[in-house]
Amino acid sequence: MKTAIVTDSTAYIPKEILDANNIYMLPLIVNIDGKSYREDIDLSATEFYEKLSEMRTFPSSSQPAVGEVYELFQKLEKEYDAIISIHLSSGISGSFQTTSTLVDDFPDCKIYPIDSEISCYPQARMVLEAARLAKLGLDAEEIVAQVEQLKSRTSAYFMVDDLTNLQKGGRLSSGAALMGSMLKIKPILHFEDKKITVYEIIRTKKKALQAILDLLAKEKETVDYPLVATVIHANREESARELIQQIESRHPDVRCEMSYFGAVIGTHLGEGALGITWTEDTTK
Ligand code: MYR
Incomplete structure (x- = not known):
């Protein structure tokens, strides 16, 4: 069974680690003075903090657009049997909810959305563990169970x-x-x-x-x-x-x-x- 691992940009996994582990990243958006940036694609953390003192208005954020998530899953379903998509806490973002609404749209590729109930590097740990287990060839359901255990130990x-x-x-x-x-x-x-x-x-x-x-x-x-x-x-x-x-x-x-x-x-x-x-x- 071939399982794809997907996560949000807010796990802050460096690009070389994403690439080395076949992890797909969905960028969240940061809105600054009327302009939108996909984080870690259009705007790095360093650039963001540099801009901070010049911002005229308070920045805001938004979850990835549903179309972008749909497109990624469409691409992945051609290559994988399952997708495990690990998101930042559903109590602070709609990212997990968006993925959950797409579960029935891909009958040939089972989607397992996981609510990390946290964000940032604790979320990254769950993602990296999922990627490690996927590489070892574990079933998606077994991977989900192990990620849930790691979550409870975080x-x-x-x-x-x-x-x-x-x-x-x-x-x-x-x-x-x-x-x-x-x-x-x-x-x-x-x-x-x-x-x-x-x-x-x-x-x-x-x-x-x-x-x-x-x-x-x-x-x-x-x-x-x-x-x-x-x-x-x-x-x-x-x-x-x-x-x-x-x-x-x-x-x-x-x-x-x-x-x-x-x-x-x-x-x-x-x-x-x-x-x-x-x-x-x-x-x-
Ligand atoms: C969105 O617009 O969908 C994203 C909202 C993100 C809210 C972030 C709130 C702070 C989270 C702190 C996490 C600290 C983990 C150690």
Whole structure:
């Protein structure tokens, strides 16, 4: 059985890794001052953050057009028996919903849409695992089951410099956004029931990051599988590097990687956001 793996641009998997693993990417759109860009095709993360200070209006994002998804599936059905399409959380984007509406349009190629219930690199981990298993020749249903298991083993926490973007983009409950902007706090955010919510309020960024590292330490004690951690940054590579050093010195057995928040997620989190995520290291 030949299975194609599809995902959104918001998994932020570098192009060479997509190509090397036969992963097909559906770009989300970022709208800036009346112009639309397909992220990581027309606009890189670096270009987005460079443009940020010159933007006249607040940027916005949109999911891939249904026609674009349809066209990709039409192409893939000629080559593959099944398609596993892994999307950013359905609680923050319509991307998963769009794919789900196309399931019955391809009777000869079974489509398995997966709601990652998260985004960015934790989503990428699910995608890369699916691609690894597809290469090994596992059945699409078995791959889906393993991706679901990986999802249940995934934790992700993140912080933003300012809650305004999340509030304006409507991706944070209004109560939480109001509380944050009023108190000038920097809450630890996470996903609950597919939506972004406040996990804990801690007054300084430094203490909040330490609290996230404590959560990683706690989880490490309770699981019987190796962990891989990823630090994700919105144009703050130096801070991400420092955090990785801290994780590596505290947990030499946890493999660490770095990733980035690109244009679409950067639109909602703003520059300076940092995320820490971990999951089972399936490569060990
Ligand atoms: C769309 O327009 O369909 C995309 C909307 C994307 C909303 C992004 C909200 C922030 C997600 C943060 C993920 C952090 C994961 C560690």
